[in-house]
Amino acid sequence: MSTAAPSIDTEETDTKKIRVLAAGFIGNILEWYDFAVYGFFAPTIGKLFFPSEDPRVSLIAAFGAFAAGFLMRPVGAVLFGHIGDRIGRKKALTLSVMMMAIPTMLVGILPTHAQIGMYAAIMMVLLRMIQGISVGGEYTSSFVFLVEHAPAGRRAFFGSWSMIGATCGILLGSAVGALINSFTTSEQLLAWGWRIPFLAGVLVAFVGYFIRHGIPDQPIAEELSEQEVYSPLKQAWGSHKTELLQSAGLNMMNAVTFYTVFIYLSTWLVEEVGETRAEALDINTISMAALTVMVPFAAMLADKLGRKPLLLIGAAGVTLFSYPLLWLMHHHHYQMILAGQIGFAVLVACFAGAIPATITELFKRGVRVSAASVSYNIPFAIFGGTAPMVAAWLVHSTGNPLSIAWYLSGIAAISFCITLTIKETRHNSLEE
CATH class of the missing domain: 1.20.1250.20 (MFS general substrate transporter like domains)
Structure with missing residues (x-):
């Protein structure tokens, strides 16, 4: 043998x-x-x-x-x-x-x-x-x-x-x-x-x-009519208007949560909690490393259970737990702060692990990159780029360091409702 x-x-x-x-x-x-x-x-x-x-x-x-x-x-x-x-x-x-x-x-x-x-x-x-x-x-x-x-x-x-x-x-x-x-x-x-x-x-x-x-790459333009070759975005809007809006809605929470938690909160910890900048950056680095490890595991769950359950868990989690997690971080205690930010990292990982496949599967092949790019980048330009500024303004105008939790929860609640309208895409054919 x-x-x-x-x-x-x-x-x-x-x-x-x-x-x-x-x-x-x-x-x-x-x-x-x-x-x-x-x-x-x-x-x-x-x-x-x-x-x-x-x-x-x-x-x-x-x-x-x-x-x-x-x-x-x-x-x-x-x-x-x-x-x-x-x-x-x-x-x-x-x-x-x-x-x-x-x-x-x-x-x-x-x-x-x-x-x-x-x-x-x-x-x-x-x-x-x-x-x-x-x-x-x-x-x-x-x-x-x-x-x-x-x-x-x-x-x-x-x-x-x-x-x-x-x-x-x-x-x-x-x-x-x-x-x-x-x-x-x-x-x-x-x-x-x-x-x-x-x-x-x-x-x-x-x-x-x-x-x-x-x-490897596949020829794209050869598969399309002459009229289609010059208007992928127009074609996407004509055939995928609902999906474009759904994708943009999903990415509102994606953008706000990421840029608030992993960009703004380092400054927030220094100014509002009294941590040293070195400690704040250490906590942020550890949390980012934890996110890096958790994302592929969340993605594997999305492959096994479906995209929608992971998206709903992430959005519901940010909606319900933003205030408790920020409250945990608003203590001059290294372990409590780290636990709070890693809690956010778990919720972001659920969303981040499922969303690339979800967005890709929402659109047909001939317009997929255009539709995914526009519906992703517009909410990131509007909500991601302004998230630290909005967070800082909320803290300043209300005098409450935890007020940013309501912004995170509100945006996440919107994305949760939009996720409910999306059909499960795990078994969608990418060739149609």
Whole structure:
């Protein structure tokens, strides 16, 4: 009796799966690495490119340039949606990673205000806008690609790797930023140290381009009539109006919860709870790491139980537990704060693990990237980009540090109701 060796076909299939996962994963690392690095060095960038006698004005201006990128995300959604639907997913993915890499490198070599005056600020804003266009196409193009190439019964798991890439990018950016801060003096950081993380991002981009250049792709435009080739978004609105609105409604909670919990609450812990910035960042990093681990498990449950149960659990959880979790975090006690933020991470993971597959399965193939991109990026531009600002305004205007819980709960309740209207998509055919 002989033992059969693994077939070459099986090995090739496994290699293809790994390459597909890596292709969707790597681009999101770069996108969110840059996001984290810019946020980490915003005070330094403010001094160098938006100088002012008041450091707070410089910081606000630096974050204003950051916000400009958010406003361009819907533009990127339309552009890369069209490319993905009419030329191919592969072209959208390779172009988006390079469109992020080149501006990231240019930020690293950009002359400062002291060297070229106001042109430095203008160029910084323009580069952030170009990156915003890239971000608008990257995340959705990658998860559509991942879900379409997933084996039967594993679409949510494959789609979740786009989110895993995003969280890994944030963790990598924070780690690199902390490392640079540790090994440079204040003068060195201001002179050249801040540039290193942006220039290092080119290495990630090179790896991403190399992986994506060899991924499989299907011809898209050849399958369509001449009229359809030029109007994927118009076609999506005509045939998927309800699904577009449903997807946008789901992403309202997705955007508000993520940017409030993992971006704003670090500042909230310092200003309202009295934690040191180092402790707040440590708690946030641990919570992000926990989210990274939990997302694929939530996705596997979505593959087994269905998308809708996980979406409903996440939305109901944020609706009901935002106040208790924030109350837990509003204590000058490290373990209580960490428990509260990890509680939020569990609820975000339920939503994040299911939503890439859900959005992909809502739309037919010929308009899928355009529909997913627009319905994802518009709520993220409107609600995600403004979430920290709204949270800060609520705390200031009410005088109640826990008032942001009502905003989180209200948005989540809306997304919960919208989820109820969505049919389970787990068994939807992606070829129809």
